[in-house]
Amino acid sequence: MHSRKAKSITGKRNQVGSNVTRVIKPQKTRRIIRRFHHLINKRESICQFLRLNKNLDESNDEKNDKIIRLSIKGDARLSKHYEDGKSQSFNDAMESQLLRLHSLIKNEAKSKNACDLTVMYTLLGYIMNQIDKLGGLETYQIASQNGQLKERGGDTSKLLEKWIRPSFENHSGAMALEIGSLSPENRISRCALFQEVVRIDLEEHEGVIKQDFMERPLPKNENDKFDLISCSLVLNFVKNHRDRGAMCHRMVKFLKPQGYVFIVLPQACVTHSRYCDKTLLQNLLGSIGLTMLHSHQSNKLYYCLYQLQTLLPQPSSFSKRIKVNDGPGLNNFGITL
Structure with a gap:
C-alpha cells in the first residue's frame, strides 16, 4: 500500500496525485537546466559528426536510443562501447572528454580508422545515461516551470512586458504566439496587452498546445499572423545551426508588418561561443528584416x-x-541562414 504522502525531488513531502507539481529548489533548478543544456549540446555535436542528428527527437529519448542502436546494428564492437557508456555513472574522466569534445571530433574527422568511433559511441551512451538519470525532458520542463514561478523571479517575459507596453497599451486585438511555452501563468499571458496568446510546446501542459513550431501550418492571410512572437530559451534547444536559422526565417513568416520577436538565450550563447556573439546575432537577424530595439544581459x-x-x-x-572566437572551453552555438 502506498503512503498518503511521497517525497518530491527536493526531499519535501507532497501529496500523491496526478495533478501534483513536483517542486525543485531554485539552486537545483538552475543546475538542472545548465546540465541538461550541456548534455543536449554535446549529444548534438556527436550525432552531427555521426550523421544521426536529422532523425533525433528532443522530446522522445526512447526513440533516440532506438535510432542510435539501429545505426550500429550488426557492429558488435560499437554496440559494446555504446552499452559501456550507458553503464557509466557520473565520473570525471568522461566529463573531461565531453569538455574536450570539439578537439576529439576534429581529430576523429581526420582519422581513417573506424575503431576511433568507439570513443564517440561510448560518450554518446554516457550522455544518454546522464540525461536519463537527470530525469529527461520531463524534469527539464519541471525545472523550467519552477524557474518561471513569480516568487522565484524567473519569468523571462517580465522584461518583455516592460519593453512592449508602450506599443501595445492602445493596440486592441493584438495577438501573440509563445513558442516553447511552459505555463499560462507567466507575464506575457497575464499582462492584458493581447486579445489572445497562443501557447505551444513540444509537450502538452495545462493551457499549452502540443505543437512543433516548425510543423505549424504557414499563415494563409494576415489574420493568421501575430503581432508578437516570444521565443524564450528555445533557439538554444534546437538541434543545429541550420535548423536554428530555419526557425528564425519561419518566425518572420508568422509576423504581421512591424511585428515583434522576443528572443532569450543563455548568456553563454553570445559570450562564450565560437560561432556567435551579440554583434553577429544582430547582423544575422537584420539580414532577414529584423531590427533590434532592446537588449539586456x-x-x-x-x-x-x-x-x-x-x-x-x-x-x-x-x-x-x-x-x-577561439580557445578552450568555448561552445559551438551558432545560427546559419
Whole structure:
C-alpha cells in the first residue's frame, strides 16, 4: 500500500496525485537546466559528426536510443562501447572528454580508422545515461516551470512586458504566439496587452498546445499572423545551426508588418561561443528584416527584442558558420541562414 504522502525531488513531502507539481529548489533548478543544456549540446555535436542528428527527437529519448542502436546494428564492437557508456555513472574522466569534445571530433574527422568511433559511441551512451538519470525532458520542463514561478523571479517575459507596453497599451486585438511555452501563468499571458496568446510546446501542459513550431501550418492571410512572437530559451534547444536559422526565417513568416520577436538565450550563447556573439546575432537577424530595439544581459541570460521592418531584407551572407572566437572551453552555438 502506498503512503498518503511521497517525497518530491527536493526531499519535501507532497501529496500523491496526478495533478501534483513536483517542486525543485531554485539552486537545483538552475543546475538542472545548465546540465541538461550541456548534455543536449554535446549529444548534438556527436550525432552531427555521426550523421544521426536529422532523425533525433528532443522530446522522445526512447526513440533516440532506438535510432542510435539501429545505426550500429550488426557492429558488435560499437554496440559494446555504446552499452559501456550507458553503464557509466557520473565520473570525471568522461566529463573531461565531453569538455574536450570539439578537439576529439576534429581529430576523429581526420582519422581513417573506424575503431576511433568507439570513443564517440561510448560518450554518446554516457550522455544518454546522464540525461536519463537527470530525469529527461520531463524534469527539464519541471525545472523550467519552477524557474518561471513569480516568487522565484524567473519569468523571462517580465522584461518583455516592460519593453512592449508602450506599443501595445492602445493596440486592441493584438495577438501573440509563445513558442516553447511552459505555463499560462507567466507575464506575457497575464499582462492584458493581447486579445489572445497562443501557447505551444513540444509537450502538452495545462493551457499549452502540443505543437512543433516548425510543423505549424504557414499563415494563409494576415489574420493568421501575430503581432508578437516570444521565443524564450528555445533557439538554444534546437538541434543545429541550420535548423536554428530555419526557425528564425519561419518566425518572420508568422509576423504581421512591424511585428515583434522576443528572443532569450543563455548568456553563454553570445559570450562564450565560437560561432556567435551579440554583434553577429544582430547582423544575422537584420539580414532577414529584423531590427533590434532592446537588449539586456544578466548573469545567466541574454534578452533581445526585434521588430520586423517593411523594407525588403538584404541577401544573406550567413550561410556558413563564422568563427568569431577561439580557445578552450568555448561552445559551438551558432545560427546559419
